[in-house]
Amino acid sequence: MTRIVPLRPEHRPALADLWVEAWAAAYPAIDFATRRGWLLDRLERMEAEGTRVLVAEVEGSPAGFVTVGSEGWIDQMLVGLGQQGRGVAAALMAAAKEASPSGLDLDVNADNGRAITFYRREGFVTTSHRLNEQGRPIDLMAWRPEPPPLRLRPS
Numbered sequence: 001m002t003r004i005v006p007l008r009p010e011h012r013p014a015l016a017d018l019w020v021e022a023w024a025a026a027y028p029a030i031d032f033a034t035r036r037g038w039l040l041d042r043l044e045r046m047e048a049e050g051t052r053v054l055v056a057e058v059e060g061s062p063a064g065f066v067t068v069g070s071e072g073w074i075d076q077m078l079v080g081l082g083q084q085g086r087g088v089a090a091a092l093m094a095a096a097k098e099a100s101p102s103g104l105d106l107d108v109n110a111d112n113g114r115a116i117t118f119y120r121r122e123g124f125v126t127t128s129h130r131l132n133e134q135g136r137p138i139d140l141m142a143w144r145p146e147p148p149p150l151r152l153r154p155s
Contacts, residue, residue: 002086004091005055018062018080020036077106103145124143127140
């Protein structure tokens with residue numbers, strides 16, 4: 001069973017390991033191990049700025065995480081390779097939607113088909129495209145809650 005909890009200091013090393021492993025598998029030409037420190041610093045900075053970092057635990061161990069900024073920006077979302085396809089991402093996204101019920105925004109590498117398929121299944125739509133700092137194509141995506149059904153007053 002997946003449990004979503006706030007980030008605790010002891011989660012950090014395991015989350016960094018999951019992040020390096022998953023990104024290295026997706027983009028083997030990039031040395032993500034050298035970026036491990038960057039992620040740890042970024043998580044600390046985001047938390048200090050009020051971003052919620054939510055961790056998925058499976059059997060008591062970190063399996064993934066999502067960051068949700070005060071304006072609904074998802075900067076990072078990741079599920080460890082061993083837990084992909086088991087509902088962990090859906091549990092994290094449900095927690096993100098609960099943390100920001102007015103909507104969520106994110107960007108995703110345009111060639112990350114698995115992530116884009118997941119986000120679309122979760123109700124996200126592509127709102128624009130751009131290039132990141134390295135010149136890679138990025139899709140910007142947004143989720144907004146469905147408006148409640150219109151109720152007509154009885155005549």
